[in-house]
Amino acid sequence: MSLIQKARLKSLWVMHYDCGSCNGCDIEILAALTPKFDVERFGIVNIGDPKQADVLLVTGPANHRNKEVLTNLFDQMPAPKLVMAIGTCACSGGIFHNCANVLGGIDKVIPVDVYIPGCAVRPEAIIDGVVLALNKLAGVAPVDDEEEA
Amino acid sequence: MNPVSTLIAVTLALVTPIIGGLLAGVDRKLTARMQERMGPPLVQPFYDVLKLWGKEPMIANRMQPVLAFGYLGFALVAAGLVTFQQDLLLILFVMGMADLCLTTAAVSVKSPYSYLGGRREFLAMLSYEPVILMVDIAIFLVTGSFTVAGIYAYGKPLAMVLPLALIALQFVLVIEMKKSPYDISGSSHAHQELVRGVFTEFSGYTMALVELGHWAKMATTLMIFSLFWAPNPVIGAAISLGMFFITLVVDNIYPRLTWQNMLKTTWSVGFVLVLINVAALVLGGII
Numbered sequence: 246m247s248l249i250q251k252a253r254l255k256s257l258w259v260m261h262y263d264c265g266s267c268n269g270c271d272i273e274i275l276a277a278l279t280p281k282f283d284v285e286r287f288g289i290v291n292i293g294d295p296k297q298a299d300v301l302l303v304t305g306p307a308n309h310r311n312k313e314v315l316t317n318l319f320d321q322m323p324a325p326k327l328v329m330a331i332g333t334c335a336c337s338g339g340i341f342h343n344c345a346n347v348l349g350g351i352d353k354v355i356p357v358d359v360y361i362p363g364c365a366v367r368p369e370a371i372i373d374g375v376v377l378a379l380n381k382l383a384g385v386a387p388v389d390d391e392e393e394a
Numbered sequence: 395m396n397p398v399s400t401l402i403a404v405t406l407a408l409v410t411p412i413i414g415g416l417l418a419g420v421d422r423k424l425t426a427r428m429q430e431r432m433g434p435p436l437v438q439p440f441y442d443v444l445k446l447w448g449k450e451p452m453i454a455n456r457m458q459p460v461l462a463f464g465y466l467g468f469a470l471v472a473a474g475l476v477t478f479q480q481d482l483l484l485i486l487f488v489m490g491m492a493d494l495c496l497t498t499a500a501v502s503v504k505s506p507y508s509y510l511g512g513r514r515e516f517l518a519m520l521s522y523e524p525v526i527l528m529v530d531i532a533i534f535l536v537t538g539s540f541t542v543a544g545i546y547a548y549g550k551p552l553a554m555v556l557p558l559a560l561i562a563l564q565f566v567l568v569i570e571m572k573k574s575p576y577d578i579s580g581s582s583h584a585h586q587e588l589v590r591g592v593f594t595e596f597s598g599y600t601m602a603l604v605e606l607g608h609w610a611k612m613a614t615t616l617m618i619f620s621l622f623w624a625p626n627p628v629i630g631a632a633i634s635l636g637m638f639f640i641t642l643v644v645d646n647i648y649p650r651l652t653w654q655n656m657l658k659t660t661w662s663v664g665f666v667l668v669l670i671n672v673a674a675l676v677l678g679g680i681i
Contacts, residue, residue: 249448252441283431285422288438294590296452296597299445323450323598 260298266305269365270332414609468492511591525664
């Protein structure tokens with residue numbers, strides 16, 4: 246593993262975009278970023294700038310209004326980049342899936358690397374998702390827990 | 395200068411980004427401890443820069459990478475001028491050129507956040523550069539020379555004759571390191587009303603260069619502060635590291651203030667402190 250590859254795994258800068266979630270998942274994300282959980286010890290920093298971010302955290306379902314913003318943010322992020330769909334709404338549209346204005350999950354608009362279901366997601370699930378994302382960045386195949394058991 | 399001391403001076407100038415990076419790691423660790431957190435490892439800033447270096451290049455215009463290289467280059471030249479014991483005024487102007495590269499890069503793109511950050515960085519320069527100039531003049535009045543070599547030749551520690559000037563430089567360090575209450579041009583913390591201010595449009599390797607340049611400038615500034623106890627470099631380093639620590643404490647207990655407050659404080663408090671110091675020296679018959 247090259248030095249830059251190693252540095253990538255130790256320094257994830259995350260950016261959070263709310264597609265119109267009910268704020269349940271947003272609160273869980275912000276809780277995971279507070280000093281109590283101290284994610285900075287793993288090099289994870291919350292940053293507001295898509296040009297410097299490595300991970301895009303998206304909550305809420307995609308709709309006709311926010312799909313352009315979402316695409317714009319995704320395009321502004323330099324590779325290698327990861328997208329995490331956080332919460333059932335971001336994964337599939339959730340309870341809004343058949344609304345007239347809703348497209349569905351955010352994977353209808355941008356490619357998603359990690360899906361984290363839950364309404365609202367549990368912080369443990371977010372951390373599990375981050376581990377999956379790190380494996381993807383390192384090029385390691387994810388372990389299927391159910392198959393092992 | 396003999397070849398050995400030339401080699402030492404060149405090496406010292408070239409490792410300023412590494413010293414600055416380690417200090418940035420200490421900064422993040424100490425800040426975390428002050429907030430009752432563990433904090434990232436000491437070498438975390440180097441992980442960040444390596445990662446930024448390995449990212450896909452995505453530049454806003456062709457001028458930006460040139461100016462990012464210019465920022466690091468001028469910062470290294472300023473470090474070299476200090477280690478080669480050159481003119482303090484020249485060091486101030488070369489550091490100003492480095493800042494000018496950063497601000498020009500920030501205002502060369504059409505992003506309002508970057509533009510506002512660049513303008514605020516200009517205001518920061520307007521706040522602290524006259525104070526440094528005043529301190530340089532005070533040093534000239536005491537030592538009779540504007541050069542770093544002159545400070546060494548003076549023999550006695552400058553901190554004993556210019557203590558108030560050192561306090562004025564503490565304000566400069568807070569602005570220079572972009573720490574609260576005067577981190578108005580670019581936010582390194584979670585308050586993101588400017589997105590990233592002057593750094594908004596940098597990404598990938600240009601951001602890595604800007605980080606390295608910022609560390610080099612920070613280390614050079616601290617190196618200049620250590621000249622206030624030139625006869626003994628250990629005490630000099632202790633003084634500059636003490637000022638670094640005070641900056642971190644201030645960063646953690648102060649909210650961000652406005653640029654008006656920054657300009658008023660540095661110009662009034664900074665100027666007055668240096669003037670009182672010089673007046674006391676004149677009245678005391680020292681100069």
